[in-house]
Amino acid sequence: MRxxxxxxxxxxxxxxxxxxxxxxxxGIAGIGVALAESRVDPWKEIAPxxxxxxxxxxxxxxxxxxxxxxxxxxxxxxxxxxxxxLEEAGICPSEVDxxxxxxxxxxxLDWQMSGYLASELGIEDVTTFDIYAGCNSAGIAYxxxxxxxKADPSVGTILIALSExxxxxxxxxxxxDGGCAWVLRRGHAxxxxxxxxxxxxxxxxxxxxxxxxxxxxxxxxxRFDGEWQDNVEFNMDAYKQELKPIFVPMCASPFxxxxxxxxxxxxxxxxxxxxxxxxxxxxxxxxxLGVDESxxxxxxxxxxxxxxxxxxxxxxxxxxxxGLVVKDDLVGLxxxxxxxLHAFLIRY
Amino acid sequence: xxxxxxxIRAAGRCVPTTTRTVCRPGTGDEVAVSVASRDQTxxxxxxxxxxxxxxxxxxxxxDLERQYYLVCNEGPGDYLFQLAxxxxxxxxxxxxxxxxxxxxxxxxxxxxxxxxACHLAAQPxxxxxxxxxxxxxxxxxxxxxxxxxxxxxxxxxxxxxRGWPRHAxxxxxxxxxxxxxxxxxxxxxxxxxxxxxxxxxAGRCVYRVHNTAHYEELAKSTxxxxxxxxxxxxEEARVGWSDVDQVVFxxxxxxxxxxxxxxxxxxxxxxxxSGMGGAWMCSAGLLLAFGRLLERTDLRPGSTVLATSVxxxxxxxxxxxxx
Numbered sequence: 041m042r043x044x045x046x047x048x049x050x051x052x053x054x055x056x057x058x059x060x061x062x063x064x065x066x067g068i069a070g071i072g073v074a075l076a077e078s079r080v081d082p083w084k085e086i087a088p089x090x091x092x093x094x095x096x097x098x099x100x101x102x103x104x105x106x107x108x109x110x111x112x113x114x115x116x117x118x119x120x121x122x123x124x125x126l127e128e129a130g131i132c133p134s135e136v137d138x139x140x141x142x143x144x145x146x147x148x149l150d151w152q153m154s155g156y157l158a159s160e161l162g163i164e165d166v167t168t169f170d171i172y173a174g175c176n177s178a179g180i181a182y183x184x185x186x187x188x189x190k191a192d193p194s195v196g197t198i199l200i201a202l203s204e205x206x207x208x209x210x211x212x213x214x215x216x217d218g219g220c221a222w223v224l225r226r227g228h229a230x231x232x233x234x235x236x237x238x239x240x241x242x243x244x245x246x247x248x249x250x251x252x253x254x255x256x257x258x259x260x261x262x263r264f265d266g267e268w269q270d271n272v273e274f275n276m277d278a279y280k281q282e283l284k285p286i287f288v289p290m291c292a293s294p295f296x297x298x299x300x301x302x303x304x305x306x307x308x309x310x311x312x313x314x315x316x317x318x319x320x321x322x323x324x325x326x327x328x329l330g331v332d333e334s335x336x337x338x339x340x341x342x343x344x345x346x347x348x349x350x351x352x353x354x355x356x357x358x359x360x361x362x363g364l365v366v367k368d369d370l371v372g373l374x375x376x377x378x379x380x381l382h383a384f385l386i387r388y
Numbered sequence: 389x390x391x392x393x394x395x396i397r398a399a400g401r402c403v404p405t406t407t408r409t410v411c412r413p414g415t416g417d418e419v420a421v422s423v424a425s426r427d428q429t430x431x432x433x434x435x436x437x438x439x440x441x442x443x444x445x446x447x448x449x450x451d452l453e454r455q456y457y458l459v460c461n462e463g464p465g466d467y468l469f470q471l472a473x474x475x476x477x478x479x480x481x482x483x484x485x486x487x488x489x490x491x492x493x494x495x496x497x498x499x500x501x502x503x504x505a506c507h508l509a510a511q512p513x514x515x516x517x518x519x520x521x522x523x524x525x526x527x528x529x530x531x532x533x534x535x536x537x538x539x540x541x542x543x544x545x546x547x548x549x550r551g552w553p554r555h556a557x558x559x560x561x562x563x564x565x566x567x568x569x570x571x572x573x574x575x576x577x578x579x580x581x582x583x584x585x586x587x588x589x590a591g592r593c594v595y596r597v598h599n600t601a602h603y604e605e606l607a608k609s610t611x612x613x614x615x616x617x618x619x620x621x622x623e624e625a626r627v628g629w630s631d632v633d634q635v636v637f638x639x640x641x642x643x644x645x646x647x648x649x650x651x652x653x654x655x656x657x658x659x660x661x662s663g664m665g666g667a668w669m670c671s672a673g674l675l676l677a678f679g680r681l682l683e684r685t686d687l688r689p690g691s692t693v694l695a696t697s698v699x700x701x702x703x704x705x706x707x708x709x710x711x
Contacts, residue, residue, distance in 0.1 A: 062510045113579050139566075143491060144469065149577035150462055150491050150595060155569030155702060168564040168703075169499055172461040172489040173471060180488045184503060191509035192389040205579050240474065241484040252583070253467035254429050257527035258593050264585035268469065268577065378471055 063235060066189040066198075067228030068386070069131065071357040072124025074117045075218035075347070076106035076207065082214040082345065090210045101319025101338070105216035105345035107207040114146045115153055117203040117219030119160055125199070125221040126161075133161035136223075137195040140185060142177035142202045143170040157201055175315060175377020177202055178220075178349030179238065182384065185224050186233050198224040204348035209269060212317040213346035220350035220357075231356075234370070234385040237298035243379035244282040247272045288321075292328045294383035295374050302385055304370075306330045309385070311365050312372035313337075313355040316346040325374075337364060349375040349382075360388075390559050390624045391505050395552030396709070397516070399679030400441030402433040403542035403664075410531070410538040412666070415643075419666035421532055421540035429466045430522035433543035434459075435479040438518065441545050452482045456507055456517030460496045460671030461489035462595065463521070464528040468577070472522065486514070492564070493701020494534065494572055494595070494670040495640070497521060497546075501707065502560045504548055516549040521671035528594050534572060535597045535700055536607070537640040540667035544675035554689070555682065558625035558708040563617050568606055568702025570599040597700075606700050611647045618652070618696060618706040625692075625708035633691040636660045636681045636709075638673035639698040648698050660684065673697065687711045 080086065082105050083097060108117075118141060126133055141154035154168035171177040171184070185198045203219035249272050252258050264271060283290075299306045306329045314322050319341045326333050340355050347354065352373040359365045367388055375382040407420040424433065442448060459472040466475065473487030486507065492499045500519040508514050525532050525539040532539045548557070576593040577583040587593065597603045622628055635654050638661060639645035649659060662669060662676040669676060674697045681693065689711055696706040 139564075145578070147578045147580050149574040149583075149593075151573030151578070152491070152493060152564075152566070152569035152701070155493075155564055155566035158564060158566030159569060160566075163566065166564055166566065167499070167502075167562040168566060169490050169492040169496070169503075172491055176488075184488075184506070187503070187506040187510040191506035194389060238486060239484065240487050242474075242478050249468050252588065252593060253470075254464055254524045254527060255466050258588040258591070260589050260591075262585065262589050264583075264588055266584065268583040272469075379474065380471075 062186055062190050062233060064232050066186065066224045066226045066232065068222050068231035069225040069228045070125040070127070070129025070223040071353055072121040072128060072221045073218065073354050073357055074120035074124065076108040076112055076216060078107055078109055079104050080107050086208055086210060086214055092210060099318055099320045100213055101341045102214045102345040104343040105207070105214045106218055108205060108217035112217065114203040114205040114219070115156055117217065118153060118201040118221065119157055121219040121221035122157055122161065122199055122201040125223045129223040129225065131197060131223055131225070133163050136161070136163050136166060136197050136199045138185070138188060138198040139163065139166060139168040140181045140198065140200045141170045142173065142181070144172055144174055144177070145205045146203070173378060175349035176375065176380035176382065178353065179375040179380065179382025183236055183238055183382065189224060189226060196226045200224070202348065202350050206269065213341070216345045216347050218347045220353050222353055231386050231388055234387055235298050235302045237294040237301065237383045239294050239381040244278045245275065246279050246283065247274050288324050288328050291325055291374070291376050291381065294381040295329055295372055298383040298385055307332060308370065309335065309372040310369035311335050311359060312374065313352040314374045315349055315376055316341050316344065316351045349377045389502065389505070389561065391557040393551055394505055394508060394548055394557045396546060396555035396678060396682065397549040397552045398441045398445035398547045399675065399682055400437040400439070400444065400545045401542065401676055401679055402436040402440070404428055410533065412536055412538055413533065414536040417666070419538040421538050421667040422542050423526065424524055424541035428541065430463060430524045430543065431466045431472065431475045431479060434476045434520050434522040434545065437543040437545045438476065438480060438520065441518070441547050445547055449480045449482050452477070452480065452485060452518070454484055455486065455514060456504055457485055457487040458500045458504055458517065458519050459489040460500055460519070460521040461491050462494040462670055463523045463525070473520070476520065492703050493699055495697055495699025495701055495703060497671045497674040498560060498695065498697065498705035498707055499562050499703065501548065502562050502705070505557065505560060508550055516547060518545050518547050519675065520545045521675055523669050523672050528574070530594050530596050534595065534668070535603050536643070537668040537700070538666060540664055540669050542669055542672055544669070544672040544679065546675045546678045554711065556710045558710055559621045560705065560707040561617050561621040561624065562703070562705040565613070565702045568602050571602045571606060572597055572701055603700060606702065607644070610698055610700065611644065611651045614696060614698060614704045614706070617704040618694065621706035621708050622694070627692050627708060631692045632694045634658055634660060634687060634693045636677045636693055636695045637697060638662050638677050640668050640700050642666045644698045
């Protein structure tokens, strides 16, 4: 088993004076997926209660979603996915230097799921932290992990293990439950980052949970029907007037930007994976990008729906298993969530 | 991690002047903590602190465009489930930026600094970044207590800039013991206790100590567990304890503060803390201490400063700074 680099060479450097080059430093050595075991037909189990019209069936393009049972917690999905990713990578947990997780829909609010994973996996000499974000956590975690790889040569292996537990939701797609983990390994030659783009800017305010924060805290008289997701006030007018007209070009912008940075035309990618929104929306997005539709497996939406921003890594793993992504392919990943957009170009 | 070419350019703070006395359960001693007014929401305080920082640095809001703004996110926001960094940037009128929020227990300013140093090393086009920590505990704690710590309100921000020659970072080291992941968290709002009416009306939507045994174990051992992290930070900066001229630090409780000073034999005159007395501001505490460090005009250029904080969440970090 490999000893940690830090012990071999404690004097390492993040020299901000040097010209940085993030590409090729580390590759993804393993991807693990853990979806809920139970599946439901959303048009029978979810759509009627949500008042969704059957006419949207083909527009959404989802006919089966994984929904957690009472025992499948967010940390269960993250831990299972982490174990599978480590196994695929052939890496002993003790070799992991950094664990990154997410905690906006975790077992508890503001707890350290990353620390829980490190403890369960028996990783003792480690740094862990949790991204507080929604679907965008996948993009943030990957971007942060690559920055750590660039700057800190003592870090040889980073485990990103994320989960999402909003199953039964219907926006922007039928939502399922699950987790996804990937292992970044310094010097690994497969699935290396070529470049990335991250767009975080002012956006129309669409959703607000009126109660529970500092401005309007919970009191013994608070009225709160259902869970917090049921109480978010969604500004449909702002969505229709301010966001919908620009949503396709907005979602396309990070990928177009990263292609420009990398000096390639969008259609030069061999495969592209998008966070699962409505199937027909993703079709429009692909067309707007100028990428041939055959380069993205839109049909993956059929039996998955939307889990989180890590949809793209689940799809990447599935495509590799099915032989749709092969060695030397240039792969695009487009992640969007909570108003933030990420795009990554990676080389298998 | 050894760091070069990154310095602390400025700091800003917004600490309410109104105080309230909190009685600490373990010792019974009374502590004055800062209490925000109705208008001093977390994001409003962070905005004000950032504006103060920009003024001190001679920068404008436009100078934060496409720069980093990282938020230590243990405290509640104006509303729940908002992305604090983006909300604060919107208030400042900053457009596109790199911003995210993360948690690492309740004491993560050096983790944020580590991440910021990494991002700037990876993106040479980025000149600067801010680490922010807004804190507001009136409604999301149990009587403004977190274990034995008495919690105050406020916000603190620190600006790190590429190539800034003063207060230059030399090294940062971070470490986690995952066994202690369950010491502090908010039990309501996740999968195990969904955010429904009953627990919210019952006052359970609060950030508090849950695993008391782990908390007590940490309270006894955290200063000792910090020692190897400090040693590594000093080693990577290529200095020793004898080279340290000043220690900038933050501790969750007066007892941990004293344990820290005693353990490492640091005299009071060489220690710079948050200046909040016995009150604790979680991640904002060390950032406030950084602000006090920058105000110290008596420190000679080139002197060595050790920065660290002593929390109660199973995470440790230390940094070395050259004035």
